[in-house]
Amino acid sequence: MKARAFTMAEVLITLGIIGIVAAMTLPTILENVRQRQWAEREWSTAFKITQAMDKMRALDLLNGSYASTDEFV
DSSP states (O other): OOOOOOOHHHHHHHHHHHHHHHHHHHHHHHHHHHHHHHHHHHHHHHHHHHHHHHHHHHHHHHHSSOOOGGGGO
16 A cells, blocks of 8 residues: 655645745734733733722821821921
8 A cells, every 4th residue: 555645845835835824923913912911011000000099098088188298208
């Protein structure tokens, strides 16, 4: 029985096509990753600001007023 295999040309053409498709899609994939990372940092910053404001309100309830810069000098 004769073994059937791919020729070198078929393998190289297939790898070339895969390389072209990868080169075309990679920038889009990387941009999506960057946008997702940016959104996560944005959400994290907004959450930290919200926490700081909540702490400030809690201190206001304890002290009766917001701290001013005169109190730190």
